[in-house]
Amino acid sequence: MDKLLIEGGVALAGEIAISGAKNAALPILCASLLSSEPLHLTNVPRLKDIATMLRLLAQMGVDVEDLGVDGLVLNSRGLDNPLAPYDMVKTMRAAILVLGPLVARHGEARVSLPGGCAIGARPVEQHIKGLQAMGAQLRVEHGYIHATAGAKAGQRGLAGARIFTDMVTVTGTENLMMAAVLAKGETVIENAAREPEVVDLANCLVSMGARIAGAGTDKIRIQGVERLHGATHAIMADRIETGTYLCAAAATGGHVRLTNTSAAYLDAVVDKLFDAGCDVLSERTAITLQAPPRLKAVSIRTSPYPAFPTDMQAQFMAINCVAEGSSVIRETIFENRFMHAVELIRLGADIKIDASNAMVTGVDHLDGATVMATDLRASASLVIAGLVAQGETQIERIYHLDRGYERIEEKLGQLGARVRRIS
Numbered sequence: 001m002d003k004l005l006i007e008g009g010v011a012l013a014g015e016i017a018i019s020g021a022k023n024a025a026l027p028i029l030c031a032s033l034l035s036s037e038p039l040h041l042t043n044v045p046r047l048k049d050i051a052t053m054l055r056l057l058a059q060m061g062v063d064v065e066d067l068g069v070d071g072l073v074l075n076s077r078g079l080d081n082p083l084a085p086y087d088m089v090k091t092m093r094a095a096i097l098v099l100g101p102l103v104a105r106h107g108e109a110r111v112s113l114p115g116g117c118a119i120g121a122r123p124v125e126q127h128i129k130g131l132q133a134m135g136a137q138l139r140v141e142h143g144y145i146h147a148t149a150g151a152k153a154g155q156r157g158l159a160g161a162r163i164f165t166d167m168v169t170v171t172g173t174e175n176l177m178m179a180a181v182l183a184k185g186e187t188v189i190e191n192a193a194r195e196p197e198v199v200d201l202a203n204c205l206v207s208m209g210a211r212i213a214g215a216g217t218d219k220i221r222i223q224g225v226e227r228l229h230g231a232t233h234a235i236m237a238d239r240i241e242t243g244t245y246l247c248a249a250a251a252t253g254g255h256v257r258l259t260n261t262s263a264a265y266l267d268a269v270v271d272k273l274f275d276a277g278c279d280v281l282s283e284r285t286a287i288t289l290q291a292p293p294r295l296k297a298v299s300i301r302t303s304p305y306p307a308f309p310t311d312m313q314a315q316f317m318a319i320n321c322v323a324e325g326s327s328v329i330r331e332t333i334f335e336n337r338f339m340h341a342v343e344l345i346r347l348g349a350d351i352k353i354d355a356s357n358a359m360v361t362g363v364d365h366l367d368g369a370t371v372m373a374t375d376l377r378a379s380a381s382l383v384i385a386g387l388v389a390q391g392e393t394q395i396e397r398i399y400h401l402d403r404g405y406e407r408i409e410e411k412l413g414q415l416g417a418r419v420r421r422i423s
Contacts, residue, residue: 004395006386007418008368012254014415018242018261019045019406020235024197026094027174028204028235029053032062032074033101034178035208037230042071044235048402049092056088056095079106086112086143096124096171099147100179103136104158107150113143126165126172133161134183160185160224168193168304174201180222181210189220195305196265200236207231237261240311241405243269244380247315250278250291251322251388256415257288268308272298297325297362302333314340314381321349322388323362331356340378343371347385368393376404387417
């Protein structure tokens with residue numbers, strides 16, 4: 001199992017390019033199931049989760065052509081096995097995103113209940129409820145969701161419906177939106193997720209011939225069409241990767257320029273970096289950050305977009321560990337997302353946890369030690385802490401990191417960090 005070794009104490013400086021967004025690419029890969037014509041995707045990040053999703057689609061009968069720097073071409077004309085088995089999806093929650101497209105086009109799906117990061121309960125009831133409202137027949141047996149619609153369920157197929165989700169769910173909104181594009185009539189999704197990745201999926205579906213209005217708001221309207229056609233689509237930049245490198249530069253007192261990205265979807269994160277004392281310059285396709293000699297502590301509260309993202313909570317905890325003053329971090333999305341705090345404490349951080357609140361008091365310095373990653377974004381927080389710690393930090397179980405950050409040691413190396421991977 002690979003580990004990451006970091007020799008801290010170097011202020012990051014230089015320029016790197018941000019990769020395509022994992023959380024946009026995964027549902028868009030699944031959108032290829034909705035058409036028998038090719039879908040050409042560019043700016044696809046090369047990540048473990050992406051590779052897992054491609055293997056999953058391939059075993060369903062999707063032809064995947066890797067064009068290297070020119071992206072991927074997916075063709076589901078030969079789709080013949082609407083199964084997402086446990087052994088392929090146990091590490092990746094996003095596998096649930098094949099459910100809606102399979103039921104909508106193939107009329108049948110058998111999808112294992114997903115796994116992923118151990119950051120708390122992330123139920124799929126909203127997916128099931130919404131598909132049932134559109135006429136799908138679903139049951140959960142032996143850890144699998146079995147779904148049928150159309151001729152395979154003795155009915156005409158999915159039909160438009162008015163769906164109100166009990167909670168804001170990104171994957172739920174995406175799944176229901178993909179199912180609705182081939183349903184008969186109009187579907188309205190209320191209390192929909194507003195995340196930019198939902199908008200990127202909608203843009204891809206529209207380029208394939210779907211009729212969608214309201215993506216990016218809490219009410220999305222979809223007029224079903226008979227079929228979708230092929231298209232070409234560029235995946236949006238990864239706003240969480242962008243925010244992570246901004247935090248790494250801020251923590252180390254660095255000066256970096258990130259290209260192939262935008263601050264347009266990072267208002268809450270950029271505002272907090274300003275509050276911490278950083279100068280941030282936003283260009284159309286780049287962001288530059290200059291950090292102060294020492295950051296000021298900033299309190300945050302996670303909430304659904306456009307508020308502060310839960311996927312940036314761990315990174316800000318790391319920078320608060322070495323900032324001047326004290327801060328309170330409140331996690332409102334997941335009930336078990338402070339596991340990185342224990343590992344940060346091993347590096348010398350002053351953190352106290354009280355239910356969904358973390359009280360962080362900045363210290364003069366952190367000391368390198370061996371720590372263990374517990375989930376994807378926790379891994380990123382440990383990398384940031386290792387970059388500022390005195391001495392060497394060894395991060396174990398970095399397979400979590402590889403799920404969401406493309407060539408992270410290479411990119412950090414381009415910014416001057418002393419980072420290497422060992423097996």
